[in-house]
Amino acid sequence: MIEVKDLYKKFGKNEVLKGLNLTIEKEGIFTILGPNGSGKTTLIKSILGMVLPDSGEILINGESVKKQWNYRFNIDYMPQIANFPTNLSVDELFDMIIDLRGSEKRKDDLVKLFGLGEFLNKKLGNLSGGTKQKVNIVLSFMFDSPIIILDEPTTGLDPVSLIRLKDLIMSEKERGKTILITTHIMDFVEQISDQIVFILEGVIYFRGTVGELKTKTNKESIERAIASILTETYA
Amino acid sequence: MLKILKYSFYDLIRSRWSYVYLAFYLLLGSVLLFLNNDLSKAVITLMNVIVVLTPLIGTIFGIMYYYSSREFTELLLAQPIKRRNIFLGQYLGVALSLSASLIIGLGIPFVAYGIFYSGAIWDYITLLITATFLTLIFTALAFNIAISTENRIKGFGYAILLWLFMAVIYDGIFLLGLVMFSEYPLENFSLIATLFNPIDLSRILILLKLDISALMGYTGAVFQKFFGTNQGLFISLGVLFVWAITPIWRIVAKSNKKDF
Numbered sequence: 112m113i114e115v116k117d118l119y120k121k122f123g124k125n126e127v128l129k130g131l132n133l134t135i136e137k138e139g140i141f142t143i144l145g146p147n148g149s150g151k152t153t154l155i156k157s158i159l160g161m162v163l164p165d166s167g168e169i170l171i172n173g174e175s176v177k178k179q180w181n182y183r184f185n186i187d188y189m190p191q192i193a194n195f196p197t198n199l200s201v202d203e204l205f206d207m208i209i210d211l212r213g214s215e216k217r218k219d220d221l222v223k224l225f226g227l228g229e230f231l232n233k234k235l236g237n238l239s240g241g242t243k244q245k246v247n248i249v250l251s252f253m254f255d256s257p258i259i260i261l262d263e264p265t266t267g268l269d270p271v272s273l274i275r276l277k278d279l280i281m282s283e284k285e286r287g288k289t290i291l292i293t294t295h296i297m298d299f300v301e302q303i304s305d306q307i308v309f310i311l312e313g314v315i316y317f318r319g320t321v322g323e324l325k326t327k328t329n330k331e332s333i334e335r336a337i338a339s340i341l342t343e344t345y346a
Numbered sequence: 347m348l349k350i351l352k353y354s355f356y357d358l359i360r361s362r363w364s365y366v367y368l369a370f371y372l373l374l375g376s377v378l379l380f381l382n383n384d385l386s387k388a389v390i391t392l393m394n395v396i397v398v399l400t401p402l403i404g405t406i407f408g409i410m411y412y413y414s415s416r417e418f419t420e421l422l423l424a425q426p427i428k429r430r431n432i433f434l435g436q437y438l439g440v441a442l443s444l445s446a447s448l449i450i451g452l453g454i455p456f457v458a459y460g461i462f463y464s465g466a467i468w469d470y471i472t473l474l475i476t477a478t479f480l481t482l483i484f485t486a487l488a489f490n491i492a493i494s495t496e497n498r499i500k501g502f503g504y505a506i507l508l509w510l511f512m513a514v515i516y517d518g519i520f521l522l523g524l525v526m527f528s529e530y531p532l533e534n535f536s537l538i539a540t541l542f543n544p545i546d547l548s549r550i551l552i553l554l555k556l557d558i559s560a561l562m563g564y565t566g567a568v569f570q571k572f573f574g575t576n577q578g579l580f581i582s583l584g585v586l587f588v589w590a591i592t593p594i595w596r597i598v599a600k601s602n603k604k605d606f
Binding site: 183194 | 349350357360416422424426428429603605
């Protein structure tokens with residue numbers, strides 16, 4: 112369970128989060144949407160403790176995350192940009208994170224699923240962007256934590272891997288996990304999300320299912336629905 | 347922290363630049379011994395190179411490592427690890443791998459030449475200790491600059507400026523001050539001014555250990571009186587220690603308050 116209460120954060124003069132409240136009580140797939148700079152990544156990073164909020168509170172399973180680090184054993188996170196130490200091989204990177212974090216549950220299955228077998232001994236510096244992203248995916252799913260946070264997971268993936276990722280996310284949901292995803296690919300949103308959390312100007316503007324969003328805005332497609340929210344507020 | 351340290355250390359130890367750095371010291375040590383054919387003289391020449399070079403390399407490696415591993419640091423920050431341990435581990439990984447290159451690179455030729463059977467052993471050990479201190483200090487200063495500066499180019503610029511200031515400009519200002527106020531008693535002023543620059547401090551520490559302070563005239567005698575005694579030695583090592591600890595402490599303090 113994730114509770115975000117009255118979260119404020121500014122970077123210099125730029126106020127990104129302006130009293131954001133969000134409670135996620137149950138399992139499911141929650142896509143976090145919003146225009147560029149609306150505070151999606153800031154919200155995610157605040158939950159992870161990478162960004163320190165100016166005020167407000169974040170509770171994971173009822174406990175405040177402030178100055179804590181143990182709670183991160185419950186969270187798997189996949190960052191937007193996958194950039195790893197270039198000198199290490201893929202396998203060494205896996206071993207290192209496993210060493211830091213404790214036992215993995217299913218590295219081998221995931222490696223097989225994304226066809227990384229032949230890359231295990233290659234140096235990370237020599238991998239293509241898409242392959243690095245797959246490494247990133249394996250890293251963030253192998254610990255089998257109850258909360259999964261994915262920041263733009265689809266970047267650079269080929270269609271086959273994209274489908275596998277989608278299936279993987281769905282099966283994680285079936286296993287009772289809470290999954291937060293940010294993305295700009297609306298097809299992806301439509302196919303996987305149980306709920307949409309739409310952030311606009313640092314607060315939550317809309318929360319509900321894809322269907323509810325369409326009814327609310329009276330549009331056929333989710334892309335148009337979101338565009339109409341944006342033009343309404345900016346007009 | 348030890349795990350992060352281990353990985354940073356291995357990461358660096360296996361990079362080409364560590365070998366280049368190691369090979370450079372191997373070559374420098376061997377050539378100097380070969381040319382001078384005298385341990386004490388080789389130590390003096392080495393000192394002149396080392397007090398300028400170790401800070402430069404520490405600064406550059408420190409700043410480059412921090413910036414190039416920034417995304418990876420973000421990955422680590424999302425793991426259940428204390429922030430302090432991540433940054434201290436990375437810092438020590440850089441500083442210790444540089445120190446290892448230095449000690450091994452200079453160690454092999456001098457040991458092969460027979461430093462253990464020579465009277466210059468203590469001078470040599472002083473040299474290695476101060477060089478290690480300089481590496482620790484300047485890597486920590488570079489990490490400080492990198493943590494406080496988001497822009498890589500600016501950060502790199504500040505770091506090089508810091509090195510230039512400590513290695514060259516500080517001495518220039520110091521000297522200018524001595525010339526301008528030459529009518530006043532300046533011994534205490536110069537003693538104190540020396541303590542405020544780790545490079546000067548290291549240089550004087552080694553020079554006095556080598557017993558060539560007579561070359562420095564009256565001021566040399568004052569310095570000898572201070573640094574030459576055991577008390578002076580401990581004070582100056584203590585000051586070097588403070589120079590190392592302060593920026594390391596600030597790495598921890600800054601990183602705890604930073605957004606990533």
